[in-house]
Amino acid sequence: MNQTSDKVLSLQGAGLQGLYWMAFCPIYSFASVYLLSKNFANQQIGWILAIGNILAVILQPSIGSFADRTTKFSLKTIIGSIVLLALTLLAGLIFLHIGWLGMAVFYCSIIALLLTLQPLVNALIFEYINAGHDVNFGATRAIGSLSFAVLSSFLGIWVNRTSPNILPIVCAVLVICFLSLVLSFPKLDMLKRSRQKITPPAIQKGLQVNTGFLRKYDRFIPFVIGIACLFIFHTVINVYMVQILTPLGGKDSDLGISLTIAALCELPAFFGFSRLVTRFNTRTLLKVAGIFYALRSLIYFFAASVWMVYLGQAIQGITYAVYIPASVYYINQIMNEEDKVKGQTLITGATTLGNVFGSVVGGWLLDRFNVHAMLIFGVVAAVSGCLFMLYSVRKDTLPKTAAVQP
Numbered sequence: 001m002n003q004t005s006d007k008v009l010s011l012q013g014a015g016l017q018g019l020y021w022m023a024f025c026p027i028y029s030f031a032s033v034y035l036l037s038k039n040f041a042n043q044q045i046g047w048i049l050a051i052g053n054i055l056a057v058i059l060q061p062s063i064g065s066f067a068d069r070t071t072k073f074s075l076k077t078i079i080g081s082i083v084l085l086a087l088t089l090l091a092g093l094i095f096l097h098i099g100w101l102g103m104a105v106f107y108c109s110i111i112a113l114l115l116t117l118q119p120l121v122n123a124l125i126f127e128y129i130n131a132g133h134d135v136n137f138g139a140t141r142a143i144g145s146l147s148f149a150v151l152s153s154f155l156g157i158w159v160n161r162t163s164p165n166i167l168p169i170v171c172a173v174l175v176i177c178f179l180s181l182v183l184s185f186p187k188l189d190m191l192k193r194s195r196q197k198i199t200p201p202a203i204q205k206g207l208q209v210n211t212g213f214l215r216k217y218d219r220f221i222p223f224v225i226g227i228a229c230l231f232i233f234h235t236v237i238n239v240y241m242v243q244i245l246t247p248l249g250g251k252d253s254d255l256g257i258s259l260t261i262a263a264l265c266e267l268p269a270f271f272g273f274s275r276l277v278t279r280f281n282t283r284t285l286l287k288v289a290g291i292f293y294a295l296r297s298l299i300y301f302f303a304a305s306v307w308m309v310y311l312g313q314a315i316q317g318i319t320y321a322v323y324i325p326a327s328v329y330y331i332n333q334i335m336n337e338e339d340k341v342k343g344q345t346l347i348t349g350a351t352t353l354g355n356v357f358g359s360v361v362g363g364w365l366l367d368r369f370n371v372h373a374m375l376i377f378g379v380v381a382a383v384s385g386c387l388f389m390l391y392s393v394r395k396d397t398l399p400k401t402a403a404v405q406p
Contacts, residue, residue, distance in 0.1 A: 017143050026171045051108045056116050094172065228350045294382045
């Protein structure tokens with residue numbers, strides 16, 4: 001491979017992750033700030049985010065399967081189409097007077113589209129990696145976290161000084177930049193792309209006698225359940241961070257600081273993941289992430305000050321930052337070529353399901369009871385997710401069909 005072109009491709013991949021996570025920040029991480037300013041209640045905010053996530057759960061595997069099958073449309077084309085639709089809805093949110101119901105519908109749809117983009121961005125980068133290009137996925141994802149950290153810090157200050165109305169405007173500008181970068185990616189050699197979709201004869205025969213995707217990867221269901229449970233906790237913390245900080249004396253600027261701490265602490269794991277994965281296998285890394293998710297939930301539960309919340313945010317470097325690249329690599333290792341995009345979308349779908357339950361139940365517990373009750377729910381979810389993760393991530397990484405002889 002041409003070393004210069006691979007360096008350019010690495011920069012493009014890093015820019016893609018950076019712009020995606022910056023666009024995600026104002027519309028999702030600051031959702032409570034924006035929607036509270038529009039007089040939505042906590043439970044209503046939870047439902048808006050939940051419905052957006054439910055729509056994404058439907059879209060993600062459908063689009064993932066379509067992307068795996070199609071030879072007519074590239075991933076770039078599919079991503080570009082989703083981005084244009086999201087941009088149209090953002091423009092409606094900014095310029096139209098659509099009332100609370102219209103705002104809720106538009107906001108749900110924007111969230112669904114942004115979440116649907118997440119596995120496709122990963123799959124696009126891995127499409128070039130699998131074609132033989134030297135791109136460090138962990139480093140590109142680290143740039144996403146760094147970009148998120150910088151923007152979230154500034155957004156906390158800007159919202160305090162101006163108005164939450166700037167949030168969808170910032171998102172729209174970043175989405176335009178994201179689309180421009182997607183279109184700049186080089187066309188992947190069709191021969192290389194077709195080779196990625198070729199299944200070895202032994203596996204082809206196995207696929208003929210196998211009854212389905214989930215039987216081929218028989219512990220995938222508990223793995224998915226574990227991810228969903230971990231992200232129930234993850235969502236409770238991220239969506240309702242303002243509500244967690246307020247009783248401790250925190251403000252919108254503290255929300256920005258807490259998001260920045262979490263994002264900055266992700267960087268060592270993301271940047272160093274290519275080395276980390278040479279010393280520890282992805283199964284071990286996923287188990288470690290699950291254990292620290294459970295420990296992290298206890299820190300928030302017992303937090304008596306903003307500084308303890310900051311400590312919990314710092315541990316994101318051992319939880320989320322390890323889980324994200326490890327899960328992407330794990331799916332890339334255990335699944336056949338024709339299942340990889342589908343696998344990426346399904347694990348993202350699991351995080352989305354976690355987002356649904358975390359958003360709805362977290363908002364309901366806040367309105368019906370208090371922050372303490374919501375944090376108990378988060379602890380139960382994190383511990384359950386940890387146990388499912390420990391059970392489901394096993395040593396053998398080949399699908400059952402791989403062992404079938406021709």
